Amino acid sequence: MDTFALTIAAILMAGAPLVLATLGETLTEKAGIINLSLDGSILLSAMAAFACSATFGSPWLGMLAGAGVGAAIAGVLGLIGIYLGQSQLAVGFILTLLSRDLAYFLGHNFSRQPGPDLGLWTIPGLGHAPFVGLIFGTQSPVVYLSLAAIAFCWWWMYRTEGGMRLRAVGESPRAAFGRGIRVRLVRLYYCLAGGALVGLAGGAYSLAVKPGWGRPQGCEGAGWIALAIVIFGGWHPVRAALGAFFFAALQVSGIYLQEIFPSIPAPVFQVAPFPMMILTLLAVNMGRMGWVQDIVRRHPFLKAFSKSWSIEAPAALGQDFDPKKGL
């Protein structure tokens, strides 16, 4: 029982940055913008967060710096993609490569240096509770941060007016424009907000989950997984967070598997989430293929199952909106 609780605690910890990144991208994509720069953004903000906390001795200042860097990269994407009408996919991809190299270049002097990390928080009184105490009694602050972010994102998206505007500009920018919403500005805001969350994910890596900075840091590739989880999560914050924890569970079990199969070299387990990513995308998207729909039509009992998997992307995802072209 204790091992089980500790495994859950480890999954929560490993999943925290993935959750933050996934929520950030979900916010951005809900507004209709694809931010493909996640992988590089996480790395650059991880570097910035570590460098800042090592220089000023304050890890929370580092987290702030990470969020700022994430927002800045998203801002570049937002300005070029939304206002200058260039391809979001292309710009996002360039930004990924650029920020990755920038992280290695600027972080050169901080490589393998000591620096503070966020440490652990202990919630008084909870530590003695039987099962929950082991999971939540003493945890990294990023775990609490990620759990709070899930609740906040869900509440914001589905229970506030701001969230309604967010969904409106992603689903139907023309209608939103007709209602007097400044579509491009709203999109830019959510691009920035999402980027800030992604930046926090970077900080969570370098200050809590994999403390330190070096080449490689260990969070390379996480951004791509997060991008896939957004699709897996069907652009819903709670489902996306569950997806993130699912992948974290895979990573954690990879460590156990390594003990069971010592003959398989360790680096192989690091790429294990990627075939899983492809398979989950396959499972999620197959329901919309013509030949799969034919099979479902012939066997009605499959319908309920396929419905539970079916997801819809925000209708205007990745499309430009130019108010001058009118309604």
Place this chain on the structure above:
Amino acid sequence: MNRDSLLAQTGWLALALLLALALTVIVALPAGAPPLETIYVLFKGGVSSWSKIGRVLAGWVPLTLCSVGLLIPFTARLWNIGVEGQVIMGAIFATAALRPFENGGGTGVIILALAASMAGGALWALLAGLLRVFGRVHEIFSGLGLNFVALGVTLWLIFGPWKRPGVASMSGTKPLDLSLWLPRLGNLSVSWVGLGLACAAIVLVYFLLYRTKWGLKMRAVGENPKAATLFALGPRRRLLQAFMLCGGLAGLAGATQVLGVYHRLLPNISSGYGYTALLVGMMASFRLPLVPFICLFFAILNVGSIQLPLQLGLDSSLSGVIQGIMVLSLFIVQGLRLWLKQRKEND
């Protein structure tokens, strides 16, 4: 936009270059890089001697093979981000074909390895294509996932079944027999076979895309997939063909890395050329005539950047930073141009 005069075009290009230069200086200064000296070291490190030019050309070959290959799927508006994995798979297949000939072999064996590498790259690309056509997995994710899977396969081979007798390490498999190395061009570290293959690929892709019916249909698929379906141009089959051709060329790039540069299989066998090739493609706006020159420029940057840690104590990833900034600047300037044009039309 095509109606702009040559002078205006050059002006915009110059603006993009200036912007790139300014941005590079801004990001490089905090790392303590003196701007002029850094640029001087970069270019001197790339072209100051014949042996360096040889290394530049050795980098130009795989980069050109990948970039030119990428034009084919891009013509059909497909993002083959899996080039990196296709290069790696090509290298793995080439190594697999060479393994039975540990004690040496002739030209026939080398040709076999080149063919195997093309098959490997094409197969890996086909997988991404099939996932897209029959599974609706966007090619960006399938390609990327497969890149990492290919890397995993390389690592497993190097540390497992193909490990060097005695020690398994990141330095790769046992070096190839000397008779299996691609013949060099004089004393340079580049092979004339590789150069020939790259030039042939340029001609081949040009011919395929602009001089055959196949290329015309491919462009039609890219311009309007719905119409292409109505006119029975077979977009799905064409899509798979485009991926496989690109993958084959990328695989060939992997073979030149194994046979001509490293003479063994390494974890870093692709040297990131797959990703750089995407930058090249975007920088050239996927116009074939520009591709070889941009590849040459990027290759010079890559080779020159090796001098940065030695002479200035900077990280060599600056070359990647400059490449990224250049493409980004081009996009910014293109966007500004569009914006100005629209403003003029509205007035």
